[in-house]
Structures are given as structure tokens and as C-alpha cells.
Amino acid sequence: MAALTFGIAFTIPVVRTSPKSHQLRRARISCIGWDPEGLFGQPQTGHIARNEFKRRLERDAEAREAFEQHVREEKARRQALRQSRIPPDTPAELIEYFLDTEAQEMEFEIARLRRRLDQEFFSHLQVELGQLRFAVSKTEDVEDRVIELEALQKALLEGTEAYDKMQTELVKAKENLAKILTSKDVKASLLEMVENNELNRSLLTLLDENIANAHRGNQKKAAEFMEKVRGAMLKYITV
Template sequence: MATSLTLKLTTASTLSRFHSTKFTKPRNLTTKIRCIGWDPEGILRAPQTGHIAKQEFKRRLEKDAEAKEAFERHVREEKEHRRALRESRVIPDTAAELVEYFLDTEAQEIEFEIARMRPRLNEEFFLHLKGELGKLRFAVSKTQEMEDRLIELEALQKALQEGTEAYDKMQDELVNARKNLMKILTSDNVKTTLLEMVEQNELNRSLLTLLDENIANAYHANQKQAAEYMEKLRGAMLKYITV
């Protein structure tokens, strides 16, 4: 009986302490999400950077367009400047004046002036130039001015001789290219014609360049069918062409 009473008292005391105990929530409890590797609902999405990227691309495109426009404007202005400069030059009448004309020509304009003045660059002109060079070379007493003049005329003579030879060769190739292109365009059997031209070494870059010009002109004139046909010919020519 005493034992039973003691057990009841002990149990009652224990329960009394249990119910009197208070569980207090921590005051400064901060919940942190360290990592989320699974988000099937798409609640926590990655930052959307597409709009920023599109804006950056647009700005870069506009900048490139402005740069391209500025470059094209510069090219047009340069062409106009050169055209005006060429038209403003007075064509010389004599061989002596023609020598001075070429001495005053800029290096990048020499080829153009040789083409324009080719009929004047004849035997008479080169004899005059050779005569002036002879006087300077065999002069008894030479000044610095004469030495400089001699160097200039020697350089001019070489440039004009090489330039006229190159121009004449180009003109001959152009004439042959026109003839050969007509042969191809009027051929009943293009493949056979090309093979024959390969044997005669008639397929070259001059012919290809002329064909390219005709293709561009055909497209410009809205002759699409003719342009496409010539493009097919171009593809066939590239199989056999030699440099």
C-alpha cells in the first residue's frame, strides 16, 4: 500500500513538472535556403536576361549599320573627289607637256592615266623622253636639280613602259575573252566547246571576269533567266579554268 502511494506521488510530481515546462520559440531564428535543385513548378526561375541581350544586340547592330553607312559615304565621297580631279586636269598637247603631266600624276592614278592617254604614249613620245634622259645623263656639269630630274624621268620611263605593256596585254586578253565568251554562249554543246578551249588554253581569268560582268549586268537589267544560265556556265568553266 505504501509502495503504491509512493508511485502515485512520484508520477503526479513528474506530470506536474512536465506540464509546467514551457517550450519557447527562439527569438532570432532565420531560415536560409542554401540550394534548390528541383523546382518542377518553375516557381524559382533564373533571372531573365533575354531582354537585355536583345537590347545590346540591337544597339550593336545600329552601331554597325552607322559604321557601314559612314564607310560607304566615305567611299562615295572619295570616288567623287577622284572623278572631279580627273575631269579638272588639262590634257596636254605636246610630248614635253605630257611628260610633266605624268610627273604630276599621283601613283594610284597612273594606271587610269595610262589607259586614258594610251594613244599619246606612242613612239614619238618615248623618243622624246629618251632624248631628254640622254641629255641629262651625258651633261658635262650636273646640278643637284638635274640629278633629281634624271631620277624622276628614269622612274617615269620604266613605269610608263611597263604600264603600256600591261595595258596592251589586258586589251588583247579582253578582245579574246569577248570572242571566246561568244563562242561558249552560241555553242550547241558547251561541254565539248569548253574541252576544246582547254586544249587551246583559252580558258583564263580574263574570260571569267568578263562573264562575271555579264552576269551582273543581266541581273541589273532584270534578265534573271539569262543570268542564271551564265552562272551555270561559270560553274562549268571553273572545272577547267587555268590561272
């Protein structure tokens, strides 16, 4: 049986926003005669039509390759950026560190620095906010700083709460998945978890990750078994 694995994912508000790229789905032609929305117009035949269709396929392939290349480059860029970032030691410096972090990297940084986001850190952040809010002279820079810190405080509080909740859920999901995969009666175990309201998206996500790992490790029997468990689980869970 493949070793159990799990990952963390959550969503938080952004402090400094930047345009988000929309996720694109890879186009896949499975039947050239299937065109319910009339995207390709009336069916055409003959040499010219075949050449046009071939050119469309080539353009699609080029666009797909360009997109996949962009994804690879962006992944490498983010990885290099993460490795180059060195978190500072003091709460004051850590505030600036988070303010300078790209919006899409906030989740990663919260997970990496969760232990640093303690009472001392949030107290320091609250003290600075208090001083700025009650400053005698409120310049535009001061007001901008207040807005910035308020957004950061909200993002970090909600982000740490989501991270802690997900950690708890995934630890429980890991225990439940181990229980299911080692059970002599999978159906009975699933029914017991239904009664305890323990069949949830976290458990299903964890199972999917282990199925994928089993396939990557060429563990066909383990993958097949877990896929059967997944099918049984879907009878009792709403996703």
C-alpha cells in the first residue's frame, strides 16, 4: 500500500493585489464531428477543408505548447523566488516582509511562517495600528499605512485561522483514511464515519492524492483498490 500523504490549501484575502491570471483548460478534440455550439460552422469537405482543419490543429497545438511553457516558467520563477526569500527576525521586519510578498504567495508564506505569527507578532501589529490611528498629524501616507496594515492584519488572521483549521481536518482525515484502507469491512467503516459526520472533502482530497501517488509509483493494485474505495465513498458524501 502506498504511504499516506496530504497537503494544505486555503484561500485568504489579498493585501496588495495584482491581476490574476485565469486558469485555462487544455483543449482536447475527442470527436471532430461533435460541434453542438456550431463553433466550426457548417461541415466542409474536400482538400481545402482538410487543410484548414489541419491548420487549426497546428495553431491549437502551438497555443497549448506556449501555455504549458508559460506554466513551467512561472513555476520555476516562483520556486526560485521562494528560495531567495529569507524571513526576518523581528515582528516589525516581518510585517514589511508580508507587505512585500506577492498576493499569490501569501498562503505559502503563512504556512511556512505559521509559528512566527504568534501573539507577540499580532500585538506588535496592533500597537502600530493604534499609534497611527490616533496620530496627531494624519498625513496621506499615514492613512495609506493604516489601510495597508488593516488589510494585512485581516489577511493574516483569516489565513492563520484557515491554516489551523485545515491542519486539524487533515490530521483527522489522515487517521480516517488509514482506518478505511486497513478495514476488513470498508462499507461498515464508511457508514460509521457517515454517522460521525467524518466523510468530507478533506478526506476525499487526501484519498485522491494517494491514488495519484500510487499511479506515479506504478502501484497499480493499490491504486485500483483506492479507486474502488473512492467510488464507495462517493455514495455517502456530497462534494
